[in-house]
Amino acid sequence: MPASKRNAFYAQSGGVSAVINASAAGVIETARKHRNRIGKVYAGRHGIIGALTEDLIDTSKESARTIAGLKYTPGGAFGSARYKLKGLDKNRAEYERLIEVFRAHDIGYFFYNGGNDSMDTAHKVAQIGASLGYPVTCIGVPKTVDNDLPHTDCCPGFGSVAKYVAVSTREAALDVASMARTSTKVFVLEVMGRHAGWIAAAGGLAGSKPGDAPHIILFPEVPFAEQKFLERVQQCVNDYGYCVVVVSEGTRTPDGKFLAEAGTKDAFGHTQLGGVGPEIAGIVKRSLGYKYHWAVADYLQRSARHIASKVDVQQAYAVGKAAVEFALKGMDAVMPTIVRRSARPYKWSIGHVPLAQVANQEKMVPPEYITKDGFGITEACRGYLQPLIAGEDYPPYQGGLPAYVQIKGVPVPRKLNKPFVV
């Protein structure tokens, strides 16, 4: 016997990705196929803030074409937020407000699309809803370019960043190799990954044989050994004529300080704004004198839908779809996971894990994925990463540019007369 028909709330959380909207499409399209069970899908304008402020977007006003277009549109179409709800004990009012809004709009399903923090929040909402006598089915939808969620083989969003970094490293290396005789000898690419080095590791896919770039990868998991690093740079320039370095923004000194915050100041005494990329380039320049270039990919890497991984797009959609299906099966406080069924050929399916097990945990690059010298990835790591960047899934183009969609974003009429300041 089907449960009564209730509305759903979907929110994007934290840093966005090239495929988070594909998860949104998975949620919304799947919900639309079950109109007998799920009424409308409301999205939070700017994530959870939209719920707290009762600023909901009625996704039923978006055409099927727009929702399908989300599969190839990067960024967070409904707006995301870096807003962490505190613990239940510290800010019970926020959770109560969420439930109040949910109750006002007859929201019985909460799909929260984010990383570790968001899974924690979804878990807490599940708990408080029950304790307030307003049960809400809470399903986490995994998303993080950092690939640091536990209990899932990988995280939607990561494969596309990984592909961007691997492709960009391969391309830039061809450039450097051709110029090295008379010009740039050392090229440094700074990539994301504040705590885990998965994105930096993906740079390693650019090379396929010894001597190929990148010659050095710097991981947050490996304390930066300056002398050993410089020796390797010099050796690469001697052996290959040039050296390509992929450095994670989270690379730290042996005493645990971020290299990017190494305390350099500009002429006005302000802390230097440069990232770890220019910092590493500076270390090379000062010690070895090589001509260098550096690039900081920043948001370009996580929004590069034009070079998204097909596998990543499929998985992002699949976890959104599964989240709705799990909810309809009566599951609660779980997160769909990616399960690797086979490595070669790569086969995956969707599993699930209780939110309680995911919340606030981080999965680092394990030692067996990093070469003994600390500067490269092992074959095991390559075997893990490679399937995640497989396949291309180009967006449609118009006039030379990707024809990304934009939502109308029609607001749901407010029902509460209480403003809530976040």
Added chain:
Amino acid sequence: MPASKRNAFYAQSGGVSAVINASAAGVIETARKHRNRIGKVYAGRHGIIGALTEDLIDTSKESARTIAGLKYTPGGAFGSARYKLKGLDKNRAEYERLIEVFRAHDIGYFFYNGGNDSMDTAHKVAQIGASLGYPVTCIGVPKTVDNDLPHTDCCPGFGSVAKYVAVSTREAALDVASMARTSTKVFVLEVMGRHAGWIAAAGGLAGSKPGDAPHIILFPEVPFAEQKFLERVQQCVNDYGYCVVVVSEGTRTPDGKFLAEAGTKDAFGHTQLGGVGPEIAGIVKRSLGYKYHWAVADYLQRSARHIASKVDVQQAYAVGKAAVEFALKGMDAVMPTIVRRSARPYKWSIGHVPLAQVANQEKMVPPEYITKDGFGITEACRGYLQPLIAGEDYPPYQGGLPAYVQIKGVPVPRKLNKPFVV
């Protein structure tokens, strides 16, 4: 009556691009079609240095498949060089050495693939060959991502950088827009263009209606007015919630100094290594306090063959092909140009211009292409730029990565017993 059969010399010069190898393919494939007139095509290993040091690559040892693969392989497959030959009066020995090597290898055609400086060199070689009684047909093959060569509608290499910058700006802007409520409000993308702002201008294509990113473009052609800039940033954040800035590396202060060299030092007293991107972000942060992010695309932008403009690839190939055809027609000391036959629909053909007219000139973004406030591009500029990024021309992929080709690079046996130190 056909001229006697002589060999050709091809060299890549200066900064490489995503499509310079397409020009190489145009030269080599066209030469192969005229085996009765042109013997072998020798390429300089690392450009003109390969000629000076008699380090020539025999391209006849490369398969048809490899040469065809150059059409989709970025970087300089034969190696390029930042090596400017001095004036004839200052270093006649270098020019004489070039002619000596050409004579030893029966080289009757010189195809020089580069920018302003290279056109100047090709022109001088034409002159000295004649004066030394060893006439060499010298044809320039235009290449520069900076798009600053005169007498041609555009320069091969530019269209692909323009597309990369426009696509990346559009994508990153979607990211920023979704995060702006609680996080980054100002995003700065630094792009190439030390003297001319064409690449920065291309960022303007990312937006299609008022309010779209980029909200501010900073050109080398417009002196940086800090106060006016800050007011505009603030206005954008107020109006749209965020502000996206595309800044050319060549942006200068009103007194003509590069912003990137604004004199900031690190804690050790070294000149700061940051580019203009972090510098601009720092100005925003200090004055307005907004949370910011910045990216420096550096080599990624000019090597991004994965998102090359189809028009650019076609034009790069066409100028290589035309160079050979011009030589066979008996033309000398000319450069093929791109001629815009029609704007809508875009139609182009190949023309030519004497090298003497190209040498050492730079084409800046004209005032009528920059909006009155100095922060944007006009419709005229958009009309000029848009056709140049049209069409996609994806490389083949293998295992999730572009399957770029690598030459064998078989050396031509040396005939001279005189080493030459460059």
